[in-house]
Amino acid sequence: MNDLTGAYAFDAAIAAAFAGPASRHDSALAIGYVREIAGGQGQLLLDPGALAALQAHKDGALPMAGQVGGQVKVRVAATWLIATIRALRLAGGASDPVVADVDFLGEGDEDPASGQLRGFRRGVTRYPTPGTDVLAVTGAEIREIYATTGRAAIEIGTVHPTRDVRASLYVDAMLGKHFALLGSTGTGKSTAAALILHRICSLMPQGHVVMIDPHGEYGAAFGDSGALFDVSNLQMPYWLMNFDEHCEVFVTSSGTTRQVDADILAKCLLAAKAKSRAGQEIAKLTVDAPIPYLLSDLMQILQQEMGKMDRAGDTSPYLRLKNKIDEVRGDPRYGFMFSGMMVGDTMAAFVQRIFRLPGGGKPISIIDVSGVPSEITSVVVAVLSRMVFDFAIWSRGEPQRPILLVCEEAHRYVPADAEARGSVAQILGRIAKEGRKYGVALGLVTQRPSDLAEGVLSQCGTIIAMRLNNERDQAFVRAAMPEGARGFLDALPALRNREAIVCGEGVGIPIRVAFDALEDGRRPASDDPVFSELWRNTGGEEQMIARTVQRWRAQGR
Numbered sequence: 001m002n003d004l005t006g007a008y009a010f011d012a013a014i015a016a017a018f019a020g021p022a023s024r025h026d027s028a029l030a031i032g033y034v035r036e037i038a039g040g041q042g043q044l045l046l047d048p049g050a051l052a053a054l055q056a057h058k059d060g061a062l063p064m065a066g067q068v069g070g071q072v073k074v075r076v077a078a079t080w081l082i083a084t085i086r087a088l089r090l091a092g093g094a095s096d097p098v099v100a101d102v103d104f105l106g107e108g109d110e111d112p113a114s115g116q117l118r119g120f121r122r123g124v125t126r127y128p129t130p131g132t133d134v135l136a137v138t139g140a141e142i143r144e145i146y147a148t149t150g151r152a153a154i155e156i157g158t159v160h161p162t163r164d165v166r167a168s169l170y171v172d173a174m175l176g177k178h179f180a181l182l183g184s185t186g187t188g189k190s191t192a193a194a195l196i197l198h199r200i201c202s203l204m205p206q207g208h209v210v211m212i213d214p215h216g217e218y219g220a221a222f223g224d225s226g227a228l229f230d231v232s233n234l235q236m237p238y239w240l241m242n243f244d245e246h247c248e249v250f251v252t253s254s255g256t257t258r259q260v261d262a263d264i265l266a267k268c269l270l271a272a273k274a275k276s277r278a279g280q281e282i283a284k285l286t287v288d289a290p291i292p293y294l295l296s297d298l299m300q301i302l303q304q305e306m307g308k309m310d311r312a313g314d315t316s317p318y319l320r321l322k323n324k325i326d327e328v329r330g331d332p333r334y335g336f337m338f339s340g341m342m343v344g345d346t347m348a349a350f351v352q353r354i355f356r357l358p359g360g361g362k363p364i365s366i367i368d369v370s371g372v373p374s375e376i377t378s379v380v381v382a383v384l385s386r387m388v389f390d391f392a393i394w395s396r397g398e399p400q401r402p403i404l405l406v407c408e409e410a411h412r413y414v415p416a417d418a419e420a421r422g423s424v425a426q427i428l429g430r431i432a433k434e435g436r437k438y439g440v441a442l443g444l445v446t447q448r449p450s451d452l453a454e455g456v457l458s459q460c461g462t463i464i465a466m467r468l469n470n471e472r473d474q475a476f477v478r479a480a481m482p483e484g485a486r487g488f489l490d491a492l493p494a495l496r497n498r499e500a501i502v503c504g505e506g507v508g509i510p511i512r513v514a515f516d517a518l519e520d521g522r523r524p525a526s527d528d529p530v531f532s533e534l535w536r537n538t539g540g541e542e543q544m545i546a547r548t549v550q551r552w553r554a555q556g557r
Contacts, residue, residue, distance in 0.1 A: 174506030183466025
């Protein structure tokens with residue numbers, strides 16, 4: 001007898017010595033026994049004959065017991081432990097036992113009448129001993145595992161590979177500890193984001209959701225259920241910027257010269273704010289306070305400060321600031337933020353519009369920044385994000401109105417490269433770390449998780465990972481996933497479109513989910529062009545080009 005044969009005989013001896021007879025409830029479901037236990041993981045030996053016998057069972061969940069991603073159960077006293085199969089391999093030849101590596105996910109009580117699981121809960125209090133029977137999980141038990149009884153939840157699809165077991169997200173847990181939606185281009189990521197937001201808005205029509213849309217995709221999805229803002233109607237006053245954001249727009253120099261320019265801007269900006277009526281009412285005014293002021297006052301103060309200098313003084317810092325402010329004031333692309341209409345104290349009205357307070361049955365604001373000049377896009381996103389956070393801080397003591405901030409293409413704003421981060425990265429990082437305390441939820445949507453700052457992703461309590469083709473992205477997500485979900489990660493490159501691995505606070509246990517289909521009128525405008533059809537069309541090119549050139553030159557949409 002060789003060593004391998006001896007190992008099989010030893011396993012058989014364990015099974016005979018320690019595995020008691022299966023109960024009357026589950027004798028037909030016994031498929032193997034526990035071979036090894038190590039913390040939250042274990043190794044099973046499964047009987048190929050028992051697995052084959054389940055393939056034709058009318059309960060569609062039973063054939064999955066012997067597949068990667070399938071669930072099995074093990075009894076410990078009056079408790080059922082649930083485990084997910086992470087990997088499978090043969091112990092030897094084709095007729096030998098199948099070795100299964102599993103992760104234990106949770107447990108539930110045994111129903112005395114049926115012998116099945118009930119009252120599933122995450123976490124394991126007691127582990128089985130080697131030799132304990134392993135049984136297949138029935139469809140009724142899978143529905144019990146994924147039930148959301150007593151908790152606010154939204155249904156987003158079906159649990160793979162079933163067709164009738166609904167997959168849900170616990171809204172309070174998902175939003176309370178942030179979430180991230182990850183997936184390569186073309187996997188259905190935007191549609192999945194729209195689906196989740198639609199379901200949240202349907203469940204809570206008086207909610208408060210702000211979504212940053214960099215490509216103008218989501219306006220088509222929320223035309224009836226949301227408020228849409230772009231450069232034509234955003235009307236975001238420039239004086240809402242704090243000092244750092246003012247510097248990003250007005251200070252063009254670098255190095256030591258930048259600090260000189262910033263110091264001059266700070267002094268003149270504070271003086272301009274102090275001249276306004278709102279500024280005069282505040283005893284200790286700071287340069288960061290969102291006080292309305294006139295750009296003409298700022299220019300006048302800069303001119304006065306420059307005139308105070310003797311002829312030997314260097315006037316270049318003042319001239320740089322004056323030229324940049326003049327440029328911004330005269331550029332029509334900046335009109336949504338720097339036009340003369342932005343002088344009045346409209347802060348309360350702006351907060352009310354953008355944060356949906358009240359929402360009037362349209363709880364989501366889609367902020368389309370695709371028409372914003374690229375030089376200040378990050379500043380606009382920073383102002384909006386900071387206002388969400390600052391509003392939550394300064395409204396403490398008032399009736400709480402939690403706000404969800406969703407950032408599409410999040411790797412643009414919170415890049416992994418520390419040198420490329422601006423003010424928006426700082427505020428989103430702070431929301432990720434502290435937002436839960438103040439009632440601010442963060443949702444990050446990105447196709448390149450490896451380009452996202454690691455500290456921000458690690459703060460997301462729920463991760464929804466769609467197909468990722470890049471190995472670097474896969475490794476990054478694997479590091480962010482909790483230990484119990486690692487077995488699902490091998491499926492990331494093989495997921496179909498509109499499928500995802502979901503783990504974390506928003507679900508009871510890690511699941512693979514097939515998202516529901518969205519109606520055409522509720523989907524984002526992110527479909528890929530159908531080249532085989534579009535390249536057959538012809539006619540009207542001259543008029544199309546003329547219209548395009550006109551919008552191009554006017555920098556309008």
